Amino acid sequence: MxxxxxxxxxxxxxxxxxxxxxxxxxxxxxxxxxxxxxxxxxxxxxxxxxxxxxxxxxxxxxxxxxxxxxxxxxxxxxxxxxxxxxxxxxxxxxxxMPIGLPHSRVAPPMGGAVEELRHAWIEACMAFDESCAEQLLTQAFAQFSPETVCLEVLVKGLSEIGESWYQGKVSAQQEHLASSLASRRIDALLTAAPPPTYPGKILILCPPDDAHTFSPLVLTYLLRRRGRMAIFLGANVPLQHFDETLQSLKPQLVAMAAQDLRAAAGLLPFSEIVGSKDIHFAFGGRIFNLIPELRDHIPGHFLGESLAQGLDELEQQLSRRPKQVQARSKSTEYQKAETVFTQQQAALIARLSVDLHPEGIRPHDLTRTHLQLTESVIAALELGNLHFLAQEMDWFLGLEKQYAVPVGSLDAYIRGYQQAAQAVMGSDAQIVLDYLEGLISPVA
Known part of the structure; x- marks a missing residue:
């Protein structure tokens, strides 16, 4: 008793x-x-x-x-x-750990009150009304289960705000405030989470140069609520000493998230180390929803298209023996292009800064575009399929809309990028040059 x-x-x-x-x-x-x-x-x-x-x-x-x-x-x-x-x-x-509402065995409504709270929270963040936004979250957690608030209010709310930023309807400052408030609330809940009731550890982290921590943070918290010992290492985790970390913690499963193509490529060396130690490796994130084919290029288990699916998939994976998945081999042509792009990255960006000045784009944004596209090319080469770059081209089109760049600038930029790459790298980058040629409109 x-x-x-x-x-x-x-x-x-x-x-x-x-x-x-x-x-x-x-x-x-x-x-x-x-x-x-x-x-x-x-x-x-x-x-x-x-x-x-x-x-x-x-x-x-x-x-x-x-x-x-x-x-x-x-x-x-x-x-x-x-x-x-x-x-x-x-x-x-x-x-x-608070109790739910009376009769909480009935699933909480996914629409109605939850949607209204989410929209009200977004509006408060857009108005920089921190006090109102905090009060709305407090109301949401009092009315619904933490899992419902995390997934239906915070995760979906930040996703809507991010899409509005991409469309130029929301400022970076508004987006940062919302992210800060949401992360602060989850941090507080994570601190008060109960001790684990299950054996084994789950290691959650973001790859190098990836600062998108909110979804992995929520995943950590919700796993803690389910009695799992989930450890979140944070953003931008380097590969150096990761082997020693695995030796020290001895996790049962390692989970990573990637939001863009560069982060997806960053998962590869981690998955290889984890797989070599007979540990589960699982992954998810926005980029794998945008490019479903990309899932087959990461040695590990895809967690699903949402955090809710990811939670259930993780539970199932923990009950199975890790399955060794081999990375796809790359052609010699891809390997050669990857090597030259990696070695000549700085020289290419310097050449682009001199040669390319598209109308309507600020110098700071242009430098960021040079770097992002070059890193994305390298990532696509690492992953073994240049067609994954199509998503990055969509990002550039969004930049055109956001800054009212004249129509046709994308073709002009790709042509200039292709010429700079050819001048710096020559035929070693031919596979990339040919791919870029196919992106340029015939009338350009």
Whole structure:
């Protein structure tokens, strides 16, 4: 039988409610409640003089707490283990992890109130109204489960804001404020997350030069809520000493996210090290949704097109033996072009800065474009398919719209880039030169 140590003293422990009242309040069936009492010793109802069970408000809250954990993905046995683990640390489960709304076994609505809260939060961020945005998040977490708020309000909200920025409707400052507020809230929740109830560690990280941390941070938090020991290493994690990190932590699974083509290529060396140690390697992120074919070029397991799918896929992967997936081999032509582009990257960008000055683009944005396209070419070569670059061309078109660049600038830029690459690298880059030629409109 479990102890109530560590619980708040003002919780009502008086046996007041009969079985019918408890079933109505929690939505449980009588057989289910009896089974929980018999198998797990939770709750612990008192008995009336006539032998009938009487439940306290604390008993009802305990049941709601267990139901909430089930809704978040835990089995009832794991939920009970988590309750006892928290109690054994002299903490109150009802304080450490809040319960859901009454009848929370019914799935929370994905539209209506959730959408309204998301739109209101976005509007507050766009107005730089930090206080209002924080109040809306507090309201959301009080009304819905943390998983619902994370996925339906924060993740979708930031995605909508990011798309608006790409379309030139939202400033970088507005986007940064929203990201900061969302990350700050998840950081606070992660700090208060309960200790793990499952063995094994899950390592989550972003590849070098990737600062998109919010989705991996949310994934870490939601895994913690499911009783997993998830460790988030943060953004821009270098490959150096990663082998030693694996030796020290001995994770059961390593998960990485990539938002663009360059980050996707950055997963390759990590996946090779992880695979060599018979550890699960899993990946996901925006770029794999935009280019589904890219999933076959990363040695590992694709987690799905959403964080919700990723959570379930991770749980399934942890119950299986790691499957060794070999990286695709590249042709000699691709290897040669990758080598010369990597070695001559600085020289190419210097040449582009002298030769190319498209009308309407600020020098700072132009330098960033040179660097991004060159790094994307190298990434496509590393991944073994130059056609993956099409997504980066779409990014440039978005830049044209955002800065009102004259129509035709894309063709002119690609032509100039092709000529600069040919001058710097010659025939060693022929496969790239031919690909760029195919992107230029016939009328250019």
């Amino acid at each position: 479990y102890s109530r140590k560590g619980l708040m003293t003002d919780i009502n422990l008086a046996p007041t409610y009969n079985l019918k009242a408890v079933l109505k309040e929690t939505g449980l069936k009588a057989d289910t409640l009896r089974a929980w009492e018999r198998r797990y010793g939770l709750p612990e109802p008192a008995r009336s003089s006539g032998g009938h069970r009487l439940f306290s408000q604390h008993d009802i809250n305990t049941l709601k707490w267990l139901i909430t954990r089930q809704d978040e993905g835990l089995s009832i046995s794991r939920a009970v283990d988590l309750w006892r683990s928290i109690v054994n640390q002299d903490q109150a489960p009802l304080q450490v």
